[in-house]
Amino acid sequence: MYDFIFQFLGVSPQALFGQLLIGLINGAFYALLSLGLAVIFGMLNVINFTHGAQYMMGAFGAWMLLHYLGIPYWGALILVPVIIGAFGILLERLLLSRLYHLDHLYGLLLTFGLALILEGLFRKQYGSSGLPYNNPLPGGIHLGFMFLPWYRGWVVLISIVVCLATWFMIEKTKLGSYLRAATENPTLVRAFGINVPRMMTLTYGFGVGLAALAGVLAAPIYSVNPIMGSNLIIVVFAVVVIGGMGSIMGSIVTGFGLGVIEGLTKVFYPEASNTVIFIIMAIVLLIRPAGLFGTPR
Amino acid sequence: MAETAPLLDARDLNAWYGESHVLHGMTFSVRKGEVVTLLGRNGVGKTTTMRAVMGIVQKRTGSVRFGGTETIGLPSNLIARLGIGYCPEERGIFSSLNVTENLLLPPAVKAGGMSLDEVHKLFPQLKERARSQGTKLSGGEQQMLAIARILRTGAELLLLDEPTEGLAPVIVQQIGAVIRDLKKRGLTVLLVEQNLHFAATVADRHYVVEHGTVVDEFENKDLAANRERLEAHLGV
Numbered sequence: 199m200y201d202f203i204f205q206f207l208g209v210s211p212q213a214l215f216g217q218l219l220i221g222l223i224n225g226a227f228y229a230l231l232s233l234g235l236a237v238i239f240g241m242l243n244v245i246n247f248t249h250g251a252q253y254m255m256g257a258f259g260a261w262m263l264l265h266y267l268g269i270p271y272w273g274a275l276i277l278v279p280v281i282i283g284a285f286g287i288l289l290e291r292l293l294l295s296r297l298y299h300l301d302h303l304y305g306l307l308l309t310f311g312l313a314l315i316l317e318g319l320f321r322k323q324y325g326s327s328g329l330p331y332n333n334p335l336p337g338g339i340h341l342g343f344m345f346l347p348w349y350r351g352w353v354v355l356i357s358i359v360v361c362l363a364t365w366f367m368i369e370k371t372k373l374g375s376y377l378r379a380a381t382e383n384p385t386l387v388r389a390f391g392i393n394v395p396r397m398m399t400l401t402y403g404f405g406v407g408l409a410a411l412a413g414v415l416a417a418p419i420y421s422v423n424p425i426m427g428s429n430l431i432i433v434v435f436a437v438v439v440i441g442g443m444g445s446i447m448g449s450i451v452t453g454f455g456l457g458v459i460e461g462l463t464k465v466f467y468p469e470a471s472n473t474v475i476f477i478i479m480a481i482v483l484l485i486r487p488a489g490l491f492g493t494p495r
Numbered sequence: 496m497a498e499t500a501p502l503l504d505a506r507d508l509n510a511w512y513g514e515s516h517v518l519h520g521m522t523f524s525v526r527k528g529e530v531v532t533l534l535g536r537n538g539v540g541k542t543t544t545m546r547a548v549m550g551i552v553q554k555r556t557g558s559v560r561f562g563g564t565e566t567i568g569l570p571s572n573l574i575a576r577l578g579i580g581y582c583p584e585e586r587g588i589f590s591s592l593n594v595t596e597n598l599l600l601p602p603a604v605k606a607g608g609m610s611l612d613e614v615h616k617l618f619p620q621l622k623e624r625a626r627s628q629g630t631k632l633s634g635g636e637q638q639m640l641a642i643a644r645i646l647r648t649g650a651e652l653l654l655l656d657e658p659t660e661g662l663a664p665v666i667v668q669q670i671g672a673v674i675r676d677l678k679k680r681g682l683t684v685l686l687v688e689q690n691l692h693f694a695a696t697v698a699d700r701h702y703v704v705e706h707g708t709v710v711d712e713f714e715n716k717d718l719a720a721n722r723e724r725l726e727a728h729l730g731v
Contacts, residue, residue: 378591386587389549390601391575
């Protein structure tokens with residue numbers, strides 16, 4: 199029966215499930231990165247163009263901890279998001295917070311400029327050919343219909359867990375109710391006695407930490423290289439536009455969903471696999487400009 | 496009671512929105528346990544006075560002392576923490592929060608606030624609709640919610656900005672009963688009102704505001720004697 203379906207589709211099950219897995223992996227990175235962008239945009243009203251560079255710094259952070267301090271992958275998984283998140287907090291305090299009273303555009307220009315500077319610094323120091331990072335979970339398991347490498351399974355699993363935990367924190371906890379309220383009306387939340395500027399700082403640090411976590415997860419899969427972020431971030435911005443700017447569940451579902459759609463496109467019509475996300479973006483923008491899960495502002 | 500130092504004491508309060516100078520030296524005070532209104536026509540600066548007390552106008556000068564502490568240079572979150580609860584004119588119910596989340600949002604700033612049970616006893620509708628989205632409530636219920644959420648915090652002074660605006664008479668009566676109840680509990684209220692009839696049923700004293708400054712002041716018991724003067728100010 200299965201054979202018949204695959205014959206009918208004209209693809210082998212290995213190819214289909216292989217691409218589905220790659221789609222899920224890519225989707226995991228889209229989801230983690232667009233989630234960070236959504237959290238930052240919701241609270242700070244800043245389109246964080248430095249996000250790709252911060253993801254790249256996460257990957258480099260893992261590499262540097264290993265090569266200079268001998269700290270392995272599992273240590274980096276905890277330490278790097280904290281370190282890069284702290285770097286984000288510094289950026290917010292020193293630079294971004296000075297722009298809140300201006301138009302969105304200034305925050306975007308600042309973060310875009312910062313991304314170029316950071317990438318330039320890493321390229322100068324480490325070149326652009328890429329550095330290898332060993333897979334901490336070699337091997338895998340034969341599932342019958344496909345081979346699942348342990349590490350790839352781990353990336354999908356941890357991404358789903360982190361995304362859902364973030365969603366739960368924002369939608370279901372007291373802290374999250376402060377975040378949601380401050381997204382709507384920061385002036386009033388502050389007039390209730392809540393230190394909103396500090397919340398904004400910590401939110402930026404958290405979003406940046408998510409990008410860095412994605413970077414650490416990516417290090418063993420893709421080579422660690424200064425432009426890895428700018429290659430990915432364009433697609434992630436398309437994901438954010440499709441999901442709806444600022445929507446938490448929207449960025450998670452859209453991230454994974456588009457990864458899978460991209461993977462399936464590789465199976466059935468490989469020529470379109472690089473453009474399918476942008477075609478969907480164009481269609482969504484025409485039909486629902488606020489995105490699939492977004493509310494018009 | 497008249498001899499005690501005022502809980503809130505504003506002197507020569509000036510405030511600006513951008514370039515526009517809105518308050519021109521407001522001077523007024525509220526003693527502990529009093530209900531005091533700011534009366535005046537639309538656009539004379541009553542709401543701006545509330546916002547200036549709360550520290551959410553761009554620029555303000557003069558002096559606002561609360562319980563003896565000068566607040567003119569403090570950010571609004573620290574002013575709130577001194578013990579002031581703010582209920583804004585537009586009510587400020589959050590659409591992404593349900594009724595209970597809205598109710599629990601403002602953190603306790605002092606001991607002695609009402610428990611959730613007490614708040615629910617005062618406003619039974621809020622218990623029935625606990626899980627509804629905040630902005631799905633009727634206008635009257637949203638107003639109740641906006642008042643209810645600052646009762647939990649233990650704030651000693653409540654700033655209520657036009658709590659009766661646009662509401663049905665029966666709801667206005669209910670809000671009046673709530674304000675009298677709060678006064679009995681020893682809370683202090685600064686109330687902005689355009690509805691003179693309503694103000695007369697709850698307040699101890701009135702200030703009349705015109706062009707961003709206080710132009711008249713009298714006790715509620717002298718209201719009848721001053722009616723003509725007052726109606727000239729309010730243009731009713």
